[in-house]
Amino acid sequence: MPSILVHGDMHMGNIMFAIDKNENICNEIAAIVDWQTLHEGSAMSDLARFLVFCGDGVVRRQSEAMAIEFYYECLKKEFGGDALKIPYSTEQLQKAYNFAFLTQAFFLLADLDFFFGPIKDRKELNDGIKMAFYDYGVLKALHAYQDADKLLQGEMKEFFDKYGI
Numbered sequence: 001m002p003s004i005l006v007h008g009d010m011h012m013g014n015i016m017f018a019i020d021k022n023e024n025i026c027n028e029i030a031a032i033v034d035w036q037t038l039h040e041g042s043a044m045s046d047l048a049r050f051l052v053f054c055g056d057g058v059v060r061r062q063s064e065a066m067a068i069e070f071y072y073e074c075l076k077k078e079f080g081g082d083a084l085k086i087p088y089s090t091e092q093l094q095k096a097y098n099f100a101f102l103t104q105a106f107f108l109l110a111d112l113d114f115f116f117g118p119i120k121d122r123k124e125l126n127d128g129i130k131m132a133f134y135d136y137g138v139l140k141a142l143h144a145y146q147d148a149d150k151l152l153q154g155e156m157k158e159f160f161d162k163y164g165i
Contacts, residue, residue, distance in 0.1 A: 060144075102148050116137045
């Protein structure tokens with residue numbers, strides 16, 4: 001698949017949402033920030049990072065197929081409705097997503113302390129709330145590892161066998 005420019009660190013902390021005239025946050029993105037890991041790469045790597053890091057297993061699993069199909073439909077619009085001009089199929093996008101997902105799933109556990117570590121220092125949160133945040137992160141990682149294992153035992157088994165992942 002042809003490479004595209006990739007943000008490299010796509011998560012909610014790097015997305016700024018628009019604010020309306022009443023100073024309410026809108027669903028419109030105002031800016032995407034923190035571009036120091038910009039690189040050339042897979043069309044699906046930013047999507048995989050966003051879904052793995054920003055949603056729990058239930059949300060991620062429900063969003064994956066819809067997001068890939070939506071991405072493809074947006075590409076079709078960009079190419080004037082001519083699907084023959086799109087440089088990849090939805091099947092290729094799904095395979096690229098699966099590769100990117102595996103990478104992000106393995107990063108998730110290492111990054112849990114980075115994302116949830118500052119919560120332990122917040123004095124306004126009681127210990128139960130802090131533990132709930134921590135449990136949320138652990139559950140998110142567990143779901144990601146379960147899905148990674150399913151991929152590596154199923155449709156990506158050749159990579160498991162080849163590299164012993």
